[in-house]
Amino acid sequence: MTAAGLVRAEWTKFRTVRGWLIGMVVAALLIVFLGWLAAEGSHSSCGGPATGCPIDPVGPGGQGVVDRFYFVHRTLPGDGSMTVRVNSMTGEARAADAVPGVRNVIPELEPWSKAGIMVKDGTRQGATYAAIMMTGKHGVRMQYDFTHDVAGRPGNGPRWLRLTRSGQTLTGYESTDGSQWSKVGTVHLAKLPATAQIGLFASSPGAITVTKGDFGGASSTMRFSQATAVVDQISVQGQTSAAWAKDDIGVEKEADGTPHHPGGLAQSGGTFTITGVGDIAPRIEGMSISNTLMGATLGLIAVIVIAAGFMTAEYRRGLIRATFMAEPRRVRPLLAKTAVIAGVSLVAGLIAAAVIVPLASHILRQNGNYILPVSTFTEARVIVGTAALLAAVAVIALALGSIFRRSAAAITACVALIVLPHILATTSVLPSGVAQWMMRLTPAAGFSVQQAIPSYHQVVGNYVPQEGFYPLSPLAGFAVTCAYAVLALGLAAYMLRRRDA
Structure with missing residues (x-):
């Protein structure tokens, strides 16, 4: 047949x-x-902008983003550059209240806190941008359009930063002495208009705390944090506006209209002390x-x-x-x-x-x-x-x-x-490490094809199966399941030939 x-x-x-x-x-x-x-x-109590809820920003690539930071900027029509020295970064984070009802804030710099130079298409949340920055514990980075991250030199000492614009091409540089410069990266922003904003920024994503459960699982909570950067030796080239504008991008408002956890700027001569809250990154929560x-x-x-x-x-x-x-x-x-x-x-x-x-x-x-x-x-x-x-x-x-x-x-x-294995790994029954290995080694790895939001190394998050993040990529996870299918089918064929009907 x-x-x-x-x-x-x-x-x-x-x-x-x-x-x-x-x-x-x-x-x-x-x-x-x-x-x-x-x-x-x-159901959610927030029905969207019609009910007074904020509009969630969308990045240039169509992805959901978080776009909240403090921005001190000038208008840049055409080409130009900006050079600064980031002298220091400090931070604060909220800890568990020692006294009920009394906020307990401790000195803590979140590793992905950011401060540096940015060129952005205005102040609209989700607009295209490129930035060269110092981070809390990940050295110098160049990031753009929320999802992209280029590593520069590690270390947390004072660092000179420079960002240059030529049309829609932006190049980031770093230096330890202000004389010898190293290029971090060059990017092309197709959606950057002729007139953009160039300036200093600071932000600090929430500090994450993972709590182990009684039966091996874990839960995560995000704690408020803010970062403060001291910046001096500021030099701007190009036909920029003379005055600095100050915007707390994406700041949340209380019912009476006052900002909730605002950032700020303190200026003393040529030294700017900038405090920022929030993050500039793809959104993974929701x-x-x-x-x-x-x-x-x-x-x-x-x-x-x-x-x-x-x-x-x-x-x-x-x-x-x-x-x-x-x-x-x-x-x-x-x-x-x-x-x-x-x-x-x-x-x-x-x-x-x-x-x-x-x-x-x-x-x-x-x-x-x-x-x-x-x-x-x-x-x-x-x-x-x-x-x-x-x-x-x-x-x-x-x-x-x-x-x-x-x-x-x-x-x-x-x-x-x-x-x-899929149920055990995704219901906070097992320790996170065990759950991740289970979703790597068992045929349940194929469930990773359903993961729609990728994980990002530069975004603070609890990337575990319990939160919907699998340790393997969608294709790699599916390949594990297919390998088990081939193995099972091969064993079945072998036994079928050797056994009586």
Whole structure:
């Protein structure tokens, strides 16, 4: 029998068993229904700008960003440059209150606090920019358009910084003595207009505290922090405006309109002391489109049950002998079954994910929730990746069905290998280190295809599975699951050739 004939025969077997078709429909409906139910039940007190809530800024690349800092700047029409010396940086952070109701602020400089020179398209949050800066503990960096970070020289001593503009090209330099300069990086900002703002800035992201739970998990809280930089030897070249403007970009306001944790500037001759709060970085906190796929785990279990039964039913009913009589080369029917179950699972998962991701995202936004924006490519990758994950897991379940020849054993083994590690790793049951290794080494690594918001080394965050961040990239994690599928299928083929029907 030809390969196409075998696949057609196995597809006929699958579609003529009503329970399998219904089960695959149920798997897809579980993904859609549970995602819809979770979205309908999630409400935010903030309904958007119409209710007085702030507009969340979006960066030049369309991603959600945090854009809050103190900016002392001049208008720069055309080319120019700015040179300064960052003499020192200090910081404060809030600790647990020693006396209830009395704020406890301690000296603490957050490692990713920033102070330096910036060229930005005005003062609008999310506008394109490039900056050369000193950081709290990561030396000199050049950052631009929120997601990009170029490392300069390490160290925290006084440092001279220079940022030059030539059209839409900006170059950052650093020096330890103001005489010998080293280039940190050069960037091209396609969206930078002819007239921009050039000046000094300071910011400090919240200090993160991770607390271990009683049963091994952990939770994180973000504490207020601010940074203060002392800057002197300021030199500006170009046709800039004469006066310095001062803006607390993105500062939050109290109900009476007063700034909440404002930054500030103290000037003494040519020395500027700038205090800033906040961060200039991609936003990682908030819901993502991955939250719309909460039903994928139960849908996956349904697929496991169907895939295992698709194989074990022939052993249970004694039909496997007829199959091998029609095709004595035993591996070929196994591969045909694999093609059918993988294809059906892929189609069911693709339809379900394509329906629920945009639908649940719309419902969440209507309920006042903030969904971190992603590119069209990322959304497509999450949808197709979820479907591909269902197909890969179906292959594992089918292979285990061939190995064990019993549905109960195959289903139990598959759930223990894939579903259980994912649940344990993402529900704060295990220590973070154990959860991360589990999501690297087990077939559950494939769930990383659902991660829509990447992790950034320059952004403060608790990058653990419990917070929705996986240790492997989406493709690498999916490759681990596929490797298990190939291994299980190979073992099934080996045992199929050696055992009696």
